[in-house]
Amino acid sequence: MFYERTSEGDPPIDIAVVKQHLKVRSGAENELLAIYLKAAVTAGEKYTSRDFSVGTWKVTVDEFVELQCLYRSPIVTVTSITHLVDDSAVAVATSIWYFNRGHQWSEVRLKESQEWPTDTDVRNGAIVATFTTDPGKRYIGGMKLGLLKHIAFLYENRGDFQPGKNDIKDSGASIHYDQFRISRV
Incomplete structure (x- = not known):
């Protein structure tokens, strides 16, 4: 089973919300914050197995039973x-x-x-099979809080962060994400 995202929408928060949360007034760090936002969305989606924005996907399988x-x-x-x-x-x-x-x-x-x-x-x-995803309103509060905590963690620890650490847990974002995370058996 292979999943491929063919289109994606905007993340549930934008740079203005991130800047307000971090109390960043200058536009000089917009590019850095955009990178952190993208990284946090990607990590959050991987951690929860849920999409954080509207998207279109294709899943490729070998047999119909896999659907x-x-x-x-x-x-x-x-x-x-x-x-x-x-x-x-x-x-x-x-x-x-x-x-x-x-x-x-x-x-x-x-x-x-x-x-x-x-x-x-x-x-x-x-x-x-081609399908569409939409987080809707059910999980949006937890997504936003988790993203803001994760981005704040990345921003505060820039230069000191050790790759390979579990930044979702260390940032406290997992507290919000675990409420709607898809469990894997």
């Missing part, structure tokens, strides 16, 4: 599923499957008395 658990969240909709037949992408009819949105993960399921296509090429990555 039963999609671990990006929160998924709003699955827009298409294609599979390779003689090296050509063919759409899987929406009349045979449905999307089930869950809290920890989402899934694509067959409708009653339907079957997945059997003419799919036998090769790696023969099936591609």
